[in-house]
Amino acid sequence: xxxxxxxxxxxxxxxxxxxxxxxxxxxxxxxxxxxxxxxxxxxxxxxxxxxxxxxxxxxxxxxxxxxxxxxxxxxxxxxxxxxxxxxxxxxxxxxxxxxxxxxxxxxxxxxxxxxxxxxxxxxxxxxxxxxxxxxxxxxxxxxxxxxxxxxxxxxxxxxxxxxxxxxxxxxxxxxxxxxxxxxxxxxxxxxxxxxxxxxxxxxxxxxxxxxxxxxxxxxxxxxxxxxxxxxxxxxxxxxxxxxxxxxxxxxxxxxxxxxxxxxxxxxxxxxxxxxxxxxxxxxxxxxxxxxxxxxxxxxxxxxxxxxxxxxxxxxxxxxxxxxxxxxxxxxxxxxxxxxxxxxxxxx
Numbered sequence: 001x002x003x004x005x006x007x008x009x010x011x012x013x014x015x016x017x018x019x020x021x022x023x024x025x026x027x028x029x030x031x032x033x034x035x036x037x038x039x040x041x042x043x044x045x046x047x048x049x050x051x052x053x054x055x056x057x058x059x060x061x062x063x064x065x066x067x068x069x070x071x072x073x074x075x076x077x078x079x080x081x082x083x084x085x086x087x088x089x090x091x092x093x094x095x096x097x098x099x100x101x102x103x104x105x106x107x108x109x110x111x112x113x114x115x116x117x118x119x120x121x122x123x124x125x126x127x128x129x130x131x132x133x134x135x136x137x138x139x140x141x142x143x144x145x146x147x148x149x150x151x152x153x154x155x156x157x158x159x160x161x162x163x164x165x166x167x168x169x170x171x172x173x174x175x176x177x178x179x180x181x182x183x184x185x186x187x188x189x190x191x192x193x194x195x196x197x198x199x200x201x202x203x204x205x206x207x208x209x210x211x212x213x214x215x216x217x218x219x220x221x222x223x224x225x226x227x228x229x230x231x232x233x234x235x236x237x238x239x240x241x242x243x244x245x246x247x248x249x250x251x252x253x254x255x256x257x258x259x260x261x262x263x264x265x266x267x268x269x270x271x272x273x274x275x276x277x278x279x280x281x282x283x284x285x286x287x288x289x290x291x292x293x294x295x296x297x298x299x300x301x302x303x304x305x306x307x308x309x310x311x312x313x314x315x316x317x318x319x320x321x322x323x324x325x326x327x328x329x330x331x332x333x334x335x336x337x338x339x340x341x342x343x344x345x346x347x
Contacts, residue, residue, distance in 0.1 A: 005275050006034035008282050015258050015286075018244060018265035019272065021047065023054060026268040027090045033276060036102040038091055039137070039159065039192070039246060039265040042111045043335030045080045049342055058083065062343065072343045073110055076336070081107065081126050088131040095133040104188065106159040108137035111332040119147040127156050135159050135188065139329070140168040141319045145175060148189075152179045157188040159244065164198050164324040167311040169229045173238045180240060189241050190263070193229055194328055195222030196247030198308065201324040205304055213301045217294055223256050224290040224298065225308045230260055247328065251275060259284030 006017040018037040019030035021044050030038070048054040062079050069075040088105040095103030109122025123136035136151055138144045139162040148158050152175070160172040172191045179186045199222040205211075206218055226245060233243065243262045248254060248271055254264045255275075266272050298305045304323055307314040319325060 005279050012282050014261040016263045018263040020265045020267050038105040040084045042332040046335040046339040085130050088134050103133050104135045106135040106137040116143040123151045137161050142316050148175050159190045161192040163193045165308040176241050190244050192244040192246050194247035196249040196253045197328045198222040198324045201327045217297050256285045259286040
């Protein structure tokens with residue numbers, strides 16, 4: 001039997017395929033194509049509210065929740081939990097078959113209110129009475145990093161998201177060090193480096209500021225940061241932490257990562273389906289070093305890249321206001337507010 005692109009990537013490299021923000025139908029297709037996990041995000045519910053074949057179930061479920069839950073935010077969190085729980089059930093056979101090594105489905109809380117107490121409260125809520133493969137997605141901000149340690153110690157697996165800078169990843173590694181020092185068998189912890197959104201932000205940054213730098217150089221920014229993070233990950237010996245690359249804005253945000261020990265999360269429509277149809281050759285591009293001249297120009301001309309690349313160039317209190325992080329979070333906030341508006345209109 002001929003293997004598709006993702007099956008061949010799995011057979012020939014340590015790189016794995018995760019699926020992003022899927023419907024139930026897309027989840028089945030992704031699993032058949034070789035997906036080993038799933039990342040859902042706070043835009044998911046609003047997406048399904050507008051989809052034929054999904055919205056009837058969404059609004060029927062919402063009506064039941066609204067009878068019991070008078071707070072709109074809590075109603076939306078409960079609805080999201082229900083919808084993503086159905087995806088987690090689809091991935092449960094893989095989770096069971098691999099004894100918890102694969103088959104995780106991540107779920108985030110309210111992207112507008114991300115203080116420590118709220119993050120912990122929603123992480124606990126999303127894990128209660130749901131399949132064990134539900135993973136709390138928590139931003140790598142000061143409050144989020146503190147929350148990660150709390151929920152990991154309670155046995156809740158974590159996907160540390162919104163990582164744009166090397167220093168954020170190192171902070172997550174430090175959480176794992178602390179937790180593994182207190183637990184014989186800590187739950188799964190993944191760090192999600194959102195390289196695609198980083199590249200999108202930097203491309204616009206260069207255009208807006210009219211910076212004289214070749215597009216071929218800009219193209220390599222997110223990949224250069226990713227290579228440095230994985231190199232530090234190996235050198236520091238944090239083998240218990242999984243690596244996810246996210247925010248794909250083109251097929252290259254999968255193909256350029258082939259060869260890495262990474263789960264690359266991509267959408268079904270526009271990325272995964274296209275890669276299956278195009279069936280490109282499996283080539284290890286990730287382990288080709290970033291040329292020195294590329295790094296030198298990125299560092300010299302782009303302070304936004306310097307903040308991502310050097311640990312001393314960004315402080316934890318800057319994480320939430322760092323441009324690429326704000327761009328990523330605002331995408332979720334806009335969809336979350338859209339879903340809240342819909343709930344309010346149905347009160």
